[in-house]
Amino acid sequence: MPTTELSRTDSLRADNSGNDPQERAVLVYDYDRKDCDSSRSEFVGLAISAGACVCGAIFITRGAPDTKTFVRSGKLNELQSLVESECATLVILESQISPVQERNLQSALECRVIDRVRLILDIFALRARTREGKLQVELAQLKHLSTRLVRGWTHLERQRGGIGLRGPGETQLETDRRLIGARLKTLRKQLATVQSQRQLHRRRRQRKPIPLISLVGYTNSGKSSLFNRLTHSKVYVADQLFATLDPTIRRIKLDGYGSLLLSDTVGFIRNLPHTLIDAFRATLEEVTESQLLVHVVDSSEPEFREHIDEVENVLKEIGAFDIPRVIVFNKIDLSGELPSVQSAVKSQNSKVWLSAETGAGLDLIERVFLEQIGSGHRVRRLRLGVESARSRARIYQLAEVCTEAVDPDGNWLLEVYVDQVTEGRLNALLESDRGLSWVG
Secondary structure (H helix, E strand, O other): OOOOOOOHHHHHHHHOOOOOOOEEEEEEEEOOOOOHHHHHHHHHHHHHHOOEEEEEEEEEOOOOOEOOOEOOHHHHHHHHHHHHHHOOOEEEEOOOOOHHHHHHHHHHHOOEEEEHHHHHHHHHHHHOOOHHHHHHHHHHHHHHHOOOOOOOOOOOOOOOOOOOOOOOOOOHHHHHHHHHHHHHHHHHHHHHHHHHHHHHHHHHHHHOOOOEEEEEEEOOOOHHHHHHHHHOOOOOOOOOOOOOOOOEEEEEEEOOOEEEEEEEOOOEOOOOOHHHHHHOHHHHHHHHOOOEEEEEEEOOOOOHHHHHHHHHHHHHHOOOOOOOEEEEEEOHHHHOOOOEEEOOOOOOOEEEEOOOOOOOOHHHHHHHHHHHHOOOOEEEEEEEOOOOHHHHHHHHHHOEEEEEEEOOOOOEEEEEEEOHHHHHHHHHHHHHOOOEEEOO
């Protein structure tokens, strides 16, 4: 049932998006998808997140696309009429198209044409806040643009022959390639520097073994809301796709364990392009270094099982699939479920049902954290003589100190959280300092 009209829901979302519309956009959907409804809603959300005013839509079948314009002649005429009647300045295709198809479509429609990859890149450019995030976005954009060089730099004219100027010269296309190549080289160097700084910070964290827990999940599943609840932070939260782009790490205290590091990461999405995964690999390294992954799922979303599969696929691509996971079914205030927990059984992951919006079930996820990370973790007491001040400073570097006191003889009494690795390091310190001993 092809149509050129937006559904009432899509129209309301476009009118109430809160964005200042920059361009009037017509969307081109894939009609043959099994998940057509959820895919259409997500595609509209992407366009609105980029600041577009969605004024019309058209469906196309997913048969063999036209090699020249991707859209076949009948649908192309229908699309031309829709663009003209709606005074649209932009056409956004859900499918990825080739540079030649993009150029031919722009010529036929007399307006700009982009695909889903370019749309996601534009949203990333809006969301990036840190220097690393901006560098990664620019790198991904230039890599995508390098295949679509068609008079990109109109202020540069071709060199022509003439007296004293005869020769092959340099075409505009070659100039564009040279400029983009030079910029890509500069960006890679800058990203390598930022990446080395991130590795230095990671090594510093590893000296004092504080476990890292990363929140992962489909975009707009409520990761940042859960992050704010657990860390008492005020990270930006919005009901929009890719509201979070740059990773954020905060320390939290877990009763019966000590300190943990919690990381909020960029949300994943259906058919996330490989070029974007490559560009953001440095940021996603935080996920691969985690001791535990918390997979946040929007339980009120009808297609949440498909979203789980998409996240699992991305975790495989970045090499984080074998890290232990906890699946959190968020937004139970919308789905009508009650807070509950299901412990891990054999190969199945632990599952928690909660609401980051109301706070219901947060105590359950803290209990699961303790089960997953706290095994072999216990409290021991150390006595330090007055001459062991240097060892006291070293203990604060090696372990998490929960309490400190001074006995009547002036000795320090420290209660520390230890696991097998930390206890071994402290035993080595005891051998070199006779004023240091275990009390319990």
